[in-house]
Amino acid sequence: MTRPACARGFPGLALLAVLVVAPPVRAQTPRPSCESCHSELEFLRQHTESLEQARVLLAPASVLAASAHGAMTCTDCHDGFSRFPHPGTSTTKPCASCHEEMAATWLEGMHALDGVAECRDCHGTHDVLGKAARATPEGIQAIRDACTACHYAPGIPDSDPHVDSVSCAGCHEPHATLPAEDERSSTHVLNQAATCGACHEAQAAAWRDDVHAQAVPRLATPGGELPEGISSGEAPACAGCHGSHGIVPPDAPGFRREMIESCSHCHERYRESFADSYHGQAATLGSQVVATCHDCHGSHGVHPASDPRSTVNQANLLGTCQACHENATPGFALFQPHADHNDRERYPFVYWSYHLMTALLVGTFSLFGIHTVLWVARLSIDAIRGGPSHSHHDTGG
Amino acid sequence: MTVQPPRSPLAMDAAQRGEGPFVWRFSLYHRLTHATLIVSFFLLVITGLPLRFSEAFWAGPLMALLGGVETAGLLHRFGAILTFGYFGAHLAFLVRKVASAPDPMKLLWGPDSLVPQPRDVLDILNQTRWYFGKGPRPRFTRWSYMEKFDYFAVFWGVGIIGGSGLMLWFPEFFARFVPGWVFNVATIVHADEALLASGFIFTIHFFHVHFRPEKFPLDAVMFTGRATKAYMEEEHPLVMDRIVAHESEPLNHEQLTDRPAPPPSRAASLVAAALGLLAVAVGLSLTGMIIWAVLLS
Numbered sequence: 001m002t003r004p005a006c007a008r009g010f011p012g013l014a015l016l017a018v019l020v021v022a023p024p025v026r027a028q029t030p031r032p033s034c035e036s037c038h039s040e041l042e043f044l045r046q047h048t049e050s051l052e053q054a055r056v057l058l059a060p061a062s063v064l065a066a067s068a069h070g071a072m073t074c075t076d077c078h079d080g081f082s083r084f085p086h087p088g089t090s091t092t093k094p095c096a097s098c099h100e101e102m103a104a105t106w107l108e109g110m111h112a113l114d115g116v117a118e119c120r121d122c123h124g125t126h127d128v129l130g131k132a133a134r135a136t137p138e139g140i141q142a143i144r145d146a147c148t149a150c151h152y153a154p155g156i157p158d159s160d161p162h163v164d165s166v167s168c169a170g171c172h173e174p175h176a177t178l179p180a181e182d183e184r185s186s187t188h189v190l191n192q193a194a195t196c197g198a199c200h201e202a203q204a205a206a207w208r209d210d211v212h213a214q215a216v217p218r219l220a221t222p223g224g225e226l227p228e229g230i231s232s233g234e235a236p237a238c239a240g241c242h243g244s245h246g247i248v249p250p251d252a253p254g255f256r257r258e259m260i261e262s263c264s265h266c267h268e269r270y271r272e273s274f275a276d277s278y279h280g281q282a283a284t285l286g287s288q289v290v291a292t293c294h295d296c297h298g299s300h301g302v303h304p305a306s307d308p309r310s311t312v313n314q315a316n317l318l319g320t321c322q323a324c325h326e327n328a329t330p331g332f333a334l335f336q337p338h339a340d341h342n343d344r345e346r347y348p349f350v351y352w353s354y355h356l357m358t359a360l361l362v363g364t365f366s367l368f369g370i371h372t373v374l375w376v377a378r379l380s381i382d383a384i385r386g387g388p389s390h391s392h393h394d395t396g397g
Numbered sequence: 398m399t400v401q402p403p404r405s406p407l408a409m410d411a412a413q414r415g416e417g418p419f420v421w422r423f424s425l426y427h428r429l430t431h432a433t434l435i436v437s438f439f440l441l442v443i444t445g446l447p448l449r450f451s452e453a454f455w456a457g458p459l460m461a462l463l464g465g466v467e468t469a470g471l472l473h474r475f476g477a478i479l480t481f482g483y484f485g486a487h488l489a490f491l492v493r494k495v496a497s498a499p500d501p502m503k504l505l506w507g508p509d510s511l512v513p514q515p516r517d518v519l520d521i522l523n524q525t526r527w528y529f530g531k532g533p534r535p536r537f538t539r540w541s542y543m544e545k546f547d548y549f550a551v552f553w554g555v556g557i558i559g560g561s562g563l564m565l566w567f568p569e570f571f572a573r574f575v576p577g578w579v580f581n582v583a584t585i586v587h588a589d590e591a592l593l594a595s596g597f598i599f600t601i602h603f604f605h606v607h608f609r610p611e612k613f614p615l616d617a618v619m620f621t622g623r624a625t626k627a628y629m630e631e632e633h634p635l636v637m638d639r640i641v642a643h644e645s646e647p648l649n650h651e652q653l654t655d656r657p658a659p660p661p662s663r664a665a666s667l668v669a670a671a672l673g674l675l676a677v678a679v680g681l682s683l684t685g686m687i688i689w690a691v692l693l694s
Contacts, residue, residue, distance in 0.1 A: 278565065278584060281451040287466040327569040335568075335577030341585065353582040357589035364593060368601045374528040379610050381530075 034074040034081070035061045059126045068130030095119040105175035108184075122146045122174070134167065143167035161249040171195055171244075180233055189220045192238040204238075206300035211307075212236035230266065256283060256292045263293040273338040289324075296320055296337065406625070407666040410673075411611065412618035415627020419658040420640060422629070423622045426490065430483050431619050434551070435676055437479035442595045442683060444473040449588045453690035477562055484555045508538035508635060513549075517542040536634040543605050554594045561587035596687065599680035607677055615677070620669035623658040 037043065039061060044054040064070060075082045080091045096103030103119075111117040122143070123129070133139045147168040148155065156163055162170070173186035180187040186195045193213070197204025207213050219235040234240050241262040242248075248258045260283060264271030274280040274293075282290040296312055303310035311320045321328040321335075339347045341354035406413035412422075423431075444463060447456040463469040495501045505512055519535075520542050526532035540548070561583040564571045568580055606616050611631065618624045629637040640655055661669070 275452065276584075277581075278448070281448040282466045282470075284451040285447060285456060285460045285466045289467065325569050329569070329572050331574075331576050332569060332572035333577055335572075336581050339578070339581045347578075347581070349578055350581045350585065353585045354589075357585055361589060361593050361596075365596065365600075368597070372601060372604050374525075375604075375609070378528045378530075383610070 034059070038074075063126050067126060067128050068133070069126075069128060095123075102175050109173075109175060109177035110179065111175075111177050117150065134169075137164055140164065140167040143169055156245045159252070160245065160247050162247065166199075187239070187244070189216055189233060189235045189237040189240065196238040200238075203300045207238075210298075210300065210302045211304055212240075212302055234265070236266070253286065253288065256288065257286065259294055259299075260284075260292050267293075270338050273340045276339070276341065277337055279337060291324060291337075295323070405663060406660065407617075407663070407670060409615055409670050410618075410621070410666060411613075411616040412621065412624035412628050413661070413666065415625050415631075417625050417627075417660070419623045419625055419660050420629060421622060421654045421656050421658045422618050422624050424654060425622070428619060428622050430487060433479060433483040437476045437483070438595075438598070439676070439679060440472060440476035441480070442591070443679075444469040444476065445588075445591055446595070446683060446686065449592065450687070450690035450694070453686070453693070455686050455689075474566065477559065477566070480555060480559060484551075484559070508639075511540050511545055511548050513542070513545055517545060537632065538635040539633055541632075547602055547605075550594070550597065554590065557590045558587055558594065561590070592687070595680075595683065599684040603677060603680060607673070615670055615673045617666070617669040617673050620673060621661040621665060623661060 038057055038059045041054055041058050044057050045051055048054045048057065059074070064072075064074070069077075077093050078086075078090065079093050080087060094103070099119075106112050106119075120128075124146075129139050129142060134143060144156070144167055151168075156168075168174075171187060176184065178185035180189075182188060183190060185191065193204045193208055216235045216237050220232045220237075241259070243262075248255045260271065260274075260280075271280075275284060279290045279292070283292045298311045301309070303313075305312045305314075307313060308315060310316065318328060318330055318333045321333050325332060336347060336350065339350040341347065341350050344351040408414060443459070447453075447459045447463075447469070448466075450456055460466055460469055463472065495504055498504055504510055506514065516538070520537065523532055523535035524542075527534045564575075564583045565580060565587060571579070606612065607614065618628070624632075626637065629640075636655070
């Protein structure tokens with residue numbers, strides 16, 4: 001863009017400005033300041049064709065002073081405007097003339113394609129926010145507003161704990177913006193631990209060592225080993241389990257159920273057997289105290305049971321039970337939290353008790369059901385025949 | 398028999414239909430025990446059923462109504478304490494009754510005993526013959542074989558469900574004596590036996606006691622404690638025969654039942670009918686929920 005929109009359509013402005021402002025300025029020395037004209041919307045409107053044009057030209061000194069560029073003067077950016085009357089068209093210096101590195105990074109991202117979003121589209125112009133201002137709730141909201149001007153979906157719900165503390169740019173690298181499927185993206189499964197780990201250091205460090213982290217590079221490959229219906233982007237890095245926009249905090253009532261859903265997304269078979277246990281039943285109904293997946297298996301340091309570091313390794317199992325069941329004894333740990341009543345080989349007692357109880361129920365209800373149905377049938381037949389069906393004395397034998 | 402004051406029977410109650418006079422069938426103790434059983438049983442079923450069918454559409458709302466899983470768990474344990482209470486009291490009652498009876502054998506055998514006997518086998522056979530039009534309807538003594546089954550089912554149920562429930566209530570204690578997988582078995586046994594008990598009560602027991610055409614919609618004898626002569630002739634003809642034969646002296650050794658009874662007051666009858674119908678309605682609703690959950694699972 002060689003001719004910014006703000007300069008279009010009013011080549012006569014310079015002249016007008018001279019006519020209106022010049023006499024008092026001329027009466028006083030020094031040169032007229034930029035502020036004399038550009039801080040009054042009403043004035044600017046009188047000399048432009050539309051309110052929109054006037055707004056573009058508006059640059060109150062107070063706004064500039066409060067911005068990241070507060071220490072700079074107008075002419076630092078507006079080259080060639082140091083003399084008055086100044087040119088009618090803007091010769092704004094590119095941001096890259098100072099922010100070289102940022103501009104170079106921006107060129108790598110999607111926003112650079114066809115200039116779909118340039119510096120000022122996100123940062124604004126005279127009100128550009130500095131690093132510290134961007135970290136305030138207002139700054140975070142301002143960035144979110146800038147992003148959602150185009151990316152109105154998906155939004156981030158108020159229930160997400162990041163809503164007040166992290167802006168979009170906190171997770172989505174703002175200059176080299178790339179889709180999550182791109183391996184260079186800050187939100188790609190292979191980079192999530194680094195992105196989230198910038199704040200959640202301990203969790204990321206524990207995860208890097210666990211079974212999920214080892215599996216992610218393999219699973220993240222398109223056509224990898226993920227179960228059917230699960231995309232590579234859902235591999236068990238941070239977002240695979242916690243989601244992205246709408247993360248449920250661990251102290252929220254829905255967190256435990258959310259995590260069961262996340263784990264069973266891949267480990268469906270274990271969800272079914274878990275659901276048959278008291279743990280699973282109570283958790284499904286919203287209990288906040290019963291054990292769910294991560295209480296026994298760990299969360300960011302999940303290891304297979306064969307690994308001595310695993311919370312469900314034989315050597316550690318009793319301690320894991322005792323986290324809730326303080327007085328648990330070694331025999332207690334022989335409980336089978338994932339017993340499958342259809343697996344006769346692994347769970348013979350559960351298999352037989354389930355099937356015998358089912359037989360008892362079917363047998364009892366069949367026997368008494370037939371007894372009842374025959375009773376009704378007899379009384380109905382007698383009633384239709386008009387006989388006194390319920391007199392014991394008159395029923396013929 | 399003595400002439401009784403005029404009464405206005407509640408026709409809805411099968412035990413008040415037909416020709417009088419009234420006789421006592423259940424003592425206050427029996428009625429209180431049965432009332433406690435009803436309250437504790439419903440409490441246990443309502444708080445336990447959502448766990449058994451935790452993924453049914455109604456489970457979450459019902460749990461929320463009960464105040465959440467933890468509150469429901471407390472209520473369930475309270476129901477268990479009530480159950481162990483009436484059950485223990487009944488065992489004590491039985492011991493005392495046998496010990497104090499002038500003729501304990503009458504409790505353990507014969508037409509007034511709840512103990513299953515050869516005549517019950519004959520009654521079952523005759524009932525079956527009657528179903529197929531091959532004989533008259535059997536004439537029952539004080540307890541029909543269905544009533545005996547109901548009575549002993551409570552012993553079986555409290556033993557199995559109560560025993561497994563206690564294990565699941567105090568797993569750390571019981572794990573000192575049994576391996577942990579016993580709790581897996583206890584969970585299955587507890588849940589399925591409870592399903593059997595509630596399903597049986599809400600369908601078979603309700604049919605036998607309330608829904609049979611001759612009793613529909615309600616038999617409140619267990620609430621009011623008394624029934625008409627006509628009812629007794631219909632349901633327990635052999636007892637009525639003997640009452641008539643022993644008109645001057647009560648037949649039952651404890652002299653608590655079989656005596657002529659004043660008709661229940663209108664107010665008592667209405668309260669009994671309302672409670673009975675409420676229990677039936679709740680039971681049938683729970684049955685509907687069970688069937689829905691089983692069919693959709």
